Amino acid sequence: MIEKVFATPDDALHDVPDGATIMFGGFVSAGSPSNLILALRRRGTTGITGIANNIGLGDLLDVLCEKRQLAKFIATFAIRASGGRASRFEEQYARREVELELVPQGTFVERIRAGGAGIGGFLTRTGLGTVVQEGKRVVEAGGVEYLLELPLRADFALIKAHRADRLGNLQYRYAGRNFNPIMATAADIVIAEVEEIVETGEIDPEDVGTPAVYVDRVVRCDPVPVRWEG
């Protein structure tokens, strides 16, 4: 049997090279792979293209800005129109030290799904007639105009689930699902941080949120308490 369980988050990230494209699951505080993010900071990998719903918003991703590990970020929420103290990402973006591609959230997750599902692109009305349309093809179908959006994939996906079995099946909890099950399908190497690892067969087949085929590495970690304070 292929061994998928790693001892520490640092071990699980042992081969992440500089310049890697990395997806991060999570929505604000929910289902965010905080231990893997902290291990990536320790690792010091640079030139990262990050893909996550949000950065600096109840997640720990902003720590990757401390040593400027990010070259580019693809997100739906990164720069606030209002609110308090700027995140490091916001500061670096204001100085154009990091590149940002903002994507509507439904298009963001559907692009990742397409990347994992062998779909070469899809048509959506979202973004038509806005800045999101810039540089994209408009395709007519059934008498309606749509934007053609293209798939999104990564070298690595760092995700968070509640439980894993040794085979790599993942079970999610509450709103901790969000982008995690989709990103798990769309990266060459998928690394999952979980709160508990059980023997294969202990997760009811009805409760598997991500089938084992998608998961390459699993690491058990105590969850890092995170909370967005606005």
Add this chain to the structure above:
Amino acid sequence: MIEKVFATPDDALHDVPDGATIMFGGFVSAGSPSNLILALRRRGTTGITGIANNIGLGDLLDVLCEKRQLAKFIATFAIRASGGRASRFEEQYARREVELELVPQGTFVERIRAGGAGIGGFLTRTGLGTVVQEGKRVVEAGGVEYLLELPLRADFALIKAHRADRLGNLQYRYAGRNFNPIMATAADIVIAEVEEIVETGEIDPEDVGTPAVYVDRVVRCDPVPVRWEG
């Protein structure tokens, strides 16, 4: 509260008009809405465009051919290349009394998903260079050629789940999922046959396979034993 529970399958189908486009969940014997299919036969609705993975293959859909209720069928599996006694559908198709659109199964379910998800079309390699390509646009994306496939929707979806609550949440069992959760998103009126109806709140939110928003009518029925004998 909106009342979604109907007393009988016949009541649940009370407004299905002649000429309706109807999706049927199920894969061979698994998750097939047999009681609703039998009620549709009793109702005698004609000129139906049916959409189902298979017909005459461990399902009861072939009964709709007894009184020639089907005008057209969209399926992935309907005519066998080998095997025993022909189904009524095969006989009627051989006489060109019913129209058939064969669709690759992955494209079939993705077209239905697109119909439910507001996706105007999607690009797939499946079917390129085959008869499936006929009449379809070829779109290049990322240096690769794809077929542009279009969404599929219906007036009604007749589906099968294991349990429902009064609000319309559905829970599936084993391989009874198949096309049911996807078809539930892609029809104007969704009618679910279930083995058990429980009070709202009794299905664990983690176990809901189809959220209540998608389900218009629910009817409890004893399952009809079905089995494909090849």
Add this chain to the structure above:
Amino acid sequence: MVQGLSRELIALRVARELHDGMVVNLGIGLPTLVSNFLPSGEQILLQAENGILGYGRISDENFDSDLINAGGQPVTLLPGASFFDSAASFAMIRGGHVDVAVLGGLEVSERGDLANWYLPERGGGSIGGAMDLACGAKRLIVAMTHTARGGRPRIRTRCEYPLTAPGVVDLIVTDLAVIEVGPNGLTLTEVAPGIDPDYVQSQTEPHLHRSPTLHEMEL
């Protein structure tokens, strides 16, 4: 100085648009307050785009980082709630299964264009789920103050800020008025208590038709 509705009363007025059986998504900010004023005895399912249908009130008791709404606030669950991933959530939104979305606004044009994600004077903003909600919801209600700081009208002949989506707004609820967006432009249907329709017009860039049934809001 003219006194319009408080944020809470705007939310209360918006809540009057919500009815039994509806699936409703409440945007970040003012729209979130609408959840405090839902009609009792009616089943309204609140959708959070991070993957919950059927959440209840915002509650700090027993904070769980995995049980939050799209604004990151901790929420309770109502009986009949369900969880799903973000692809399923936006399939629900984009596919037209959300009956009403209530979003905040920076500007709304007389054609129903919405701008609510980017504030040029701060040089900042993010899209989040706003574009999908604006395009996908069956009915879009914008809840906002009638004017920005300094008295600049938010309801404009055309939006000057980057758009969220063109031609999508159905109803505008502000501290001063309720305004319907239709094929022939904007129609003033209600004014806040004590507010004169002429005053509403003076705070609005495009012309407002006056509904034959124009009346004061009942709160």
Add this chain to the structure above:
Amino acid sequence: MVQGLSRELIALRVARELHDGMVVNLGIGLPTLVSNFLPSGEQILLQAENGILGYGRISDENFDSDLINAGGQPVTLLPGASFFDSAASFAMIRGGHVDVAVLGGLEVSERGDLANWYLPERGGGSIGGAMDLACGAKRLIVAMTHTARGGRPRIRTRCEYPLTAPGVVDLIVTDLAVIEVGPNGLTLTEVAPGIDPDYVQSQTEPHLHRSPTLHEMEL
């Protein structure tokens, strides 16, 4: 008369291509038999396109109409199995997450075109999941008899039957031989016990390169 492998032995030979950790989809018919010959002590996950990963053997005990493989046969579950809907299943297939698909064949061309869904002389056939599996699997093995009834070669210069997909087959396993499909055409790598390579060529329309390591199958 030359005696090739039985269906069971073809399945046994195909099973030798499957290794620890692989996700494998077995098509209807002959490929189904492969599940009887999986290497022991290795974890091979069988995927059924109707929404199961990790099913075990075909078993009639406790028949449950909701627990069937893609051929409609009742199956058991192995530890670590999971269920999912058909959209998720074909996302798995189309997205390249299935390591090996084993399909039956009617014809295979020297370029690796596969025809396996429509039989013109019967005027019948259905597509099912075959086109998606043929396009999506990382490696495609076709298991079939070397010739059709009447001795017509199934391995052809070009397919005459309607295609399932062009240029997708990686390996052909028949009752007579194992043949690799590569950019330079077909290479005969193994013959069934007692079968002469010249005889294999005589039953095959296009030219077969002979592998320098050509040998008799070990069964």
